[in-house]
Amino acid sequence: MQEGEKVSIEKGFDGLRPQTRALRAGHDPASHHGFVNPAVVHASTVLFPNTDTMRKRAQLYTYGLRGTPTTEALERALDELEGSAGTILVPSGLAAVSVPLLAFLSSGDHLLVVDSVYGPTRLFCDTMLKRMGVEVEYFDPALGAGIAARMKANTRALFLEAPGSNTFEMIDVRAMSDAAHAAGALVMMDNTWATPLFFRPLEHGVDLSIHALTKYPGGHSDVMLGSVSATRETYQRLRAAQMQLGLNVGGDDAYLVFRGLKTMAVRLAHHQAAALEIARWMEARPEVSRVLHPALPSFPGHDLWKRQFSGASGLFSVVMAGGGTREASAFLDALQIFGLGYSWGGFESLALQPDLSDRTVALAPEEGPVLRFQIGLEDVEDLKDDLLRGFEALAAPASARDMA
Structure with missing residues (x-):
């Protein structure tokens, strides 16, 4: 195994490693007639046996919005993997970002957000939160413990994402969490890239771990x-906000993700190995200035990744050696296996040129356009052949590209 391929998974609680926990978490077959998977419950109304029980809501399930056995099974499974005291489910990854921000911020509060954050997260902060009267400030991901100097008397939360969206900057999660807690602020982190198999934020001081289950947990x-x-201290307020906003998920969607968890470790092993092989291959290409992949020793944040994470997923970017949007389009339009589409974490390989124009501190690389790749489950050699089509399109004369 070469440098950068840190794929071991630390033992989880009760002596079982996370990938084994994922197979058993959230559902007890013995309590469901031996069926190894939970039933998919479609429900709104729940009946009560008598008025006293109804007044006191003295039963586990009271209304479909508040949860069903299917959603509870997924919540419990995620708690097992995250080491959390409670989990809420919401209809999208962006909702998973917005609900905790709405739950813990009020008018007049100050929020610190890492500048390499997911674009829709920034849009939510710059629109709805600012209309609510929340002061939003972006900071350099390299700040580390220096984030303490950005804390104000009204700082209520620190929002992290690691690695950074599209450009994959690494951060010192523990140092930043400790600085935030010392100032009385909560820490929220988008952990979608790593999944709880490769990083468990709550073990590094984070209070609220956020995931787009659309990605690797769903996987298809x-x-x-x-x-x-959430931690024990933050869960009740988070859950109350979820109910106040009237957000939950249906049984079919919850079941698809519950099922996806069973194969996530196997899929991630392929995503990781294939992405590293292609990243190293692209690093040697003259058309590529540098590869933005935390598991590569050449990446500036590699040591931080190695110290905190136990693996890498299938998403990374490259900085092209010159050119602009026109050249990026020529490369992308020549691809036949890689799809041009948003999202990632599914079975299929994807590529796009991300928009980095909203950065204020962590500015976009200057050598050439940035292209982001999601490495799926296809054969690696087929993907390399497809990328060669892109490089050949770059080598074609501009006039030929224009005619294509």
């Missing part, structure tokens, strides 16, 4: 779902 590009896993 057929469901949209999000989750927030």
Whole structure:
């Protein structure tokens, strides 16, 4: 195994490693007539045996919005993987970002957000939160413990994402969490890239771990779902906000993600190995200035990744050696296996040129356009052949590209 391929998974609680926990978490076959999977419950109304029980809501399930055995099974499974005290499910990854921000921020509060954050997260902060009267400030992901200097008397939360969206900057999660807690602020982190198999934020001081379950937990590009896993101190307020907003998910979607968890470790092993092989191959291409992949020793944040994470997923970017949007389009339009599409974490390989124009501190690379790749489950040699089509399109004369 070469440098950068840190794929071991630390033992989880009760002596079982996370990939084994994922197979058993959230559902007890013995309590469901021996069936190894939970039933998919479609429900709105729940009946009560008498008025006293109804007044006191003295039963586990009271209304479909508040949860069903199917959604509870997925929540419990995610708690097992995250090491959290409670998890909520919401209809998308973006909802998983917005609900905790709405739950813990009020008018007049100050929010610190890493500048390499997911674009829709930034849009939510710059529109709805600012209309609510929340002061939003972006900071350099390299700040580390220096984030303490950005804390104000009204700082209520620190929002992290690691690695950074599209450009994959790594951050010192523990140092930033400790600085935030010392100032009385909560820490929220988007952990979608790593999944709880490769990083468990709550073990590094984070209070709320956010996931787009649409990605690797679902794994098949057929469901949209999000989750927030919380510490004991933050869970009740988070859950109350979810109910106040009237957000939950249906049984079919919850079941698809519950099923996806069973194979996530196997799929991630392929995503990781294939992405590293292609990243190293692209690093040697003259058309590529540099590869933005935290598991590569050449990446500036590699040591931080190696110290905190136990693996890498299938998403990374490259900085092209010159050119602009026209050249990026020529490369992407020549691809036949890689699809041009948003999202990632599914079975299929994808590519796009991300928009980095909204950065304020963590500015876009200057050597050439940035192209982001999601490496799926296809044969690696077929993917390399497809990327060669892109490089050949770059080598074609501009006039030939224009005619194509």
